[in-house]
Amino acid sequence: MPSTLNPGTFNPGTSESATSLQTGPGDSAEWHLRHEGTRATFQLQGDWIGRLGPAPGDVGELLACPVRGLTSICFDTSRLGRWDSLLIAFLWQVRSIAGEKGLTFNEGGLPEASRHLLSLLDDTPAATAPIRKRPRWLALIGNAATGTLTEIGALSILLGQVSLRAGAAVMGRAKMRGVDLLDNLYDAGPAALPIVTVVNFLVGAILAFVGVVQLRRLAAESFVANLVGLALAREIAGVMTAIVMAGRTGGAYAARIATMQGNEEIDALQASGIPVEDYIVLPSVIALTATMPLLYLYGCAIGILGGFTVAIAMMNVTPLAYLQQTRMAVPLGQFAFGFVKSLCFGTLIALTSCRIGMQAGRSAAAVGRAATSAVVVGIVGVIALDAIFAVGANALGH
Amino acid sequence: MSEPILELQGITLAFGPKVIQHDLDFRVRRGTIFAVMGGSGCGKSTVLKSIIGLLRPAAGRVLVEGEDYWAADETRRTAIGRRFGVLFQSSALWSSLTVAENVGLPLRMFTSLDDAAINALVRVKLALVGMEQAAAAYPSELSGGMRKRAGLARALALDPDVLFFDEPSAGLDPVTSRRLDDLILQLRDGFGQTIVLVSHELPSLFSIADDGVFLDARTHTAIAHGSPSALRDTSTNPVVQAFMRRERLDQEQSSGSEGFGTQDFGGQDFGIQNTEAG
Numbered sequence: 001m002p003s004t005l006n007p008g009t010f011n012p013g014t015s016e017s018a019t020s021l022q023t024g025p026g027d028s029a030e031w032h033l034r035h036e037g038t039r040a041t042f043q044l045q046g047d048w049i050g051r052l053g054p055a056p057g058d059v060g061e062l063l064a065c066p067v068r069g070l071t072s073i074c075f076d077t078s079r080l081g082r083w084d085s086l087l088i089a090f091l092w093q094v095r096s097i098a099g100e101k102g103l104t105f106n107e108g109g110l111p112e113a114s115r116h117l118l119s120l121l122d123d124t125p126a127a128t129a130p131i132r133k134r135p136r137w138l139a140l141i142g143n144a145a146t147g148t149l150t151e152i153g154a155l156s157i158l159l160g161q162v163s164l165r166a167g168a169a170v171m172g173r174a175k176m177r178g179v180d181l182l183d184n185l186y187d188a189g190p191a192a193l194p195i196v197t198v199v200n201f202l203v204g205a206i207l208a209f210v211g212v213v214q215l216r217r218l219a220a221e222s223f224v225a226n227l228v229g230l231a232l233a234r235e236i237a238g239v240m241t242a243i244v245m246a247g248r249t250g251g252a253y254a255a256r257i258a259t260m261q262g263n264e265e266i267d268a269l270q271a272s273g274i275p276v277e278d279y280i281v282l283p284s285v286i287a288l289t290a291t292m293p294l295l296y297l298y299g300c301a302i303g304i305l306g307g308f309t310v311a312i313a314m315m316n317v318t319p320l321a322y323l324q325q326t327r328m329a330v331p332l333g334q335f336a337f338g339f340v341k342s343l344c345f346g347t348l349i350a351l352t353s354c355r356i357g358m359q360a361g362r363s364a365a366a367v368g369r370a371a372t373s374a375v376v377v378g379i380v381g382v383i384a385l386d387a388i389f390a391v392g393a394n395a396l397g398h
Numbered sequence: 399m400s401e402p403i404l405e406l407q408g409i410t411l412a413f414g415p416k417v418i419q420h421d422l423d424f425r426v427r428r429g430t431i432f433a434v435m436g437g438s439g440c441g442k443s444t445v446l447k448s449i450i451g452l453l454r455p456a457a458g459r460v461l462v463e464g465e466d467y468w469a470a471d472e473t474r475r476t477a478i479g480r481r482f483g484v485l486f487q488s489s490a491l492w493s494s495l496t497v498a499e500n501v502g503l504p505l506r507m508f509t510s511l512d513d514a515a516i517n518a519l520v521r522v523k524l525a526l527v528g529m530e531q532a533a534a535a536y537p538s539e540l541s542g543g544m545r546k547r548a549g550l551a552r553a554l555a556l557d558p559d560v561l562f563f564d565e566p567s568a569g570l571d572p573v574t575s576r577r578l579d580d581l582i583l584q585l586r587d588g589f590g591q592t593i594v595l596v597s598h599e600l601p602s603l604f605s606i607a608d609d610g611v612f613l614d615a616r617t618h619t620a621i622a623h624g625s626p627s628a629l630r631d632t633s634t635n636p637v638v639q640a641f642m643r644r645e646r647l648d649q650e651q652s653s654g655s656e657g658f659g660t661q662d663f664g665g666q667d668f669g670i671q672n673t674e675a676g
Contacts, residue, residue, distance in 0.1 A: 050511060085523065085557050088522050089519050117526075363536065
């Protein structure tokens with residue numbers, strides 16, 4: 001009858017060839033120590049199978065205290081059942097201790113197979129794990145500060161390199177593949193339209209909804225068109241689109257480059273003499289810089305449409321009147337402002353995510369961390385840059 | 399002892415319409431070292447994957463101790479799989495864990511041993527493969543050969559009944575490769591484990607394999623059964639002969655699947671004896 005594979009079915013370690021198929025749990029592993037004059041004998045009994053149950057008691061302390069007149073250690077395995085590496089680990093430990101104490105380790109009573117396996121193990125002491133000291137909090141702050149400054153510097157260098165190579169790319173002299181650029185353009189452009197549409201439409205609708213409710217109190221409902229149009233064009237559409245793209249495309253760039261790092265693909269590029277900036281970073285930066293302003297404009301339009309939908313539903317106004325109001329309220333300069341900002345957002349997101357990808361470690365967890373970090377840095381960077389633009393525009397009187 | 403521990407009956411492996419191997423029949427006896435041989439790209443690793451549960455065969459049965467593996471439900475398959483130990487071709491170490499943690503993870507998950515016992519067992523496994531000094535290193539810090547040895551130690555973690563080794567000697571220096579051969583022999587003789595080995599390394603195959611099967615990339619099936627030494631000495635198939643004697647095949651007889659001569663002669667056996675020099 002075919003037996004089922006239960007733990008304990010196989011019989012690996014007795015001195016006869018394995019023929020019997022035992023079922024059910026085995027006897028627990030035990031050892032007893034007998035002292036006979038100058039000899040200590042370990043009596044081993046039961047089934048010494050690692051996966052079946054608790055290990056037998058530790059022998060270290062027992063032999064630590066010297067017993068007078070003890071010169072050798074022997075083994076009695078007459079009642080030993082099945083065994084696997086649990087027995088080997090035990091014997092190895094006893095052998096090391098015997099070596100330390102200068103006792104003779106008599107292998108005679110052990111199963112022959114275990115003696116062969118034991119002979120493969122040497123007695124060098126275990127390598128101590130390297131002590132990774134926990135840094136003090138002052139060191140942590142210092143490291144974080146110098147790290148941030150280093151990264152800002154590295155990003156500036158990367159920006160400079162990419163700008164120079166972009167010029168070369170226009171003349172067709174960069175080591176960038178056209179198909180990579182097209183791939184990235186598609187990914188950062190048309191492929192992102194669905195999410196940009198959804199997000200901006202909803203944002204426009206929300207703005208209109210809140211606006212109508214509040215402005216109704218001041219009998220100034222008609223200004224909803226102004227509110228939606230100006231808010232979207234000046235700030236919201238640009239920032240929301242940038243945040244969405246940071247999450248979507250920034251994370252993807254970082255994860256892709258981090259995985260290439262782990263697969264040694266970056267090493268292979270460098271060894272082949274293909275500059276990483278040209279081959280990987282340049283298409284990503286050009287693509288995102290080119291598509292971000294276009295997505296912004298598209299987002300504005302969709303957002304106004306969203307506001308329009310809500311306003312028509314909630315107010316007593318004709319569609320044409322709403323759109324006319326919007327057109328008169330938002331000067332063209334606002335769109336230009338948003339356009340320029342979006343250009344900068346695109347470059348920022350692409351540069352930071354590529355840089356973070358290249359700095360990633362080489363494990364699976366490191367790829368995840370790189371993607372997360374790229375998204376966070378991208379979003380925070382976009383907001384910070386937006387604030388700088390706002391302050392700058394204010395200072396210039398716009 | 400009479401019942402084989404593993405048996406493949408009429409196995410066909412395919413990825414969609416592309417058939418990798420078909421009508422595979424062979425038996426692995428308990429406590430033997432079984433070699434799966436063949437040219438590159440013939441599907442040796444794929445056969446391994448179908449036995450350990452990673453690829454469902456398109457046809458045929460995999461019998462583990464007489465029980466149909468793929469007919470069982472997932473829980474049963476997992477239970478059976480726990481008695482297997484696998485060394486993957488690229489070691490497949492978990493990159494976020496140290497070597498010691500890699501080897502210890504199966505022990506932590508599937509036994510009730512305490513930390514001290516687990517550490518002792520991990521030490522034994524690492525010492526058997528000669529990786530004791532690198533126990534606290536991460537896989538990304540190791541060389542290719544070291545990663546392979548760490549993967550081997552992990553395959554041994556639960557003292558499985560059947561071990562599957564996919565190219566265990568690839569990337570190892572001759573001394574370490576010889577040591578690995580000795581270890582494999584000890585595992586068979588000491589623990590009585592059965593070992594299924596995919597390997598190209600002829601010296602190892604000749605010295606340790608008890609039995610084997612030779613897969614052909616051109617006809618996509620097994621063309622010879624027997625130990626590597628027996629095949630070398632008695633086989634008349636030119637493809638098998640060329641493999642065992644490390645000789646070049648003539649263009650028409652090649653069994654390579656990647657363009658080193660892929661004319662299909664409809665399975666004709668040329669019966670040409672390779673003449674030895676001198």
